[in-house]
Amino acid sequence: MAEKKKPTRQQAWRKRHPKRYLAHLTVQNAMRLGVIKRQPCEVCGNPKTDAHHDDYDRPYDVRFLCRRHHKQHHSKGAKNGAG
Numbered sequence: 001m002a003e004k005k006k007p008t009r010q011q012a013w014r015k016r017h018p019k020r021y022l023a024h025l026t027v028q029n030a031m032r033l034g035v036i037k038r039q040p041c042e043v044c045g046n047p048k049t050d051a052h053h054d055d056y057d058r059p060y061d062v063r064f065l066c067r068r069h070h071k072q073h074h075s076k077g078a079k080n081g082a083g
C-alpha cells in the first residue's frame with residue numbers, strides 16, 4: 001500500500017524553484033567550509049544578513065544584504081531577483 005505523503009511546503013517550494021534551492025544550498029555549504037564568508041549588509045552594515053543572488057546560475061556570486069535592504073532590493077524590480 002503506497003501511502004502518498006503530502007509534500008511539505010518546503011518540498012513544494014523546492015520543486016517550484018530548483019535553481020534557487022540549489023543556489024542557497026551551495027552558499028550554505030560554502031559558508032560552512034569557509035569558502036564564502038558572511039559579510040555585513042553592503043548598504044547599512046547590519047551584521048545580520050542574507051545571501052542574495054543576482055543570478056542563480058552563479059551560486060557563488062552572492063551579495064550580503066540585511067533583511068530590510070534585501071527586501072528593498074527585490075522590490076526595486078531586480079528582474080532575476082528572488083533570492
Ligand SMILES: [Zn+2]
Pocket residue numbers: 041042043044045046065066067068069070
Ligand atoms: Zn542593510
Ligand SMILES: [Zn+2]
Pocket residue numbers: 051052053070074081082083
Ligand atoms: Zn535576494
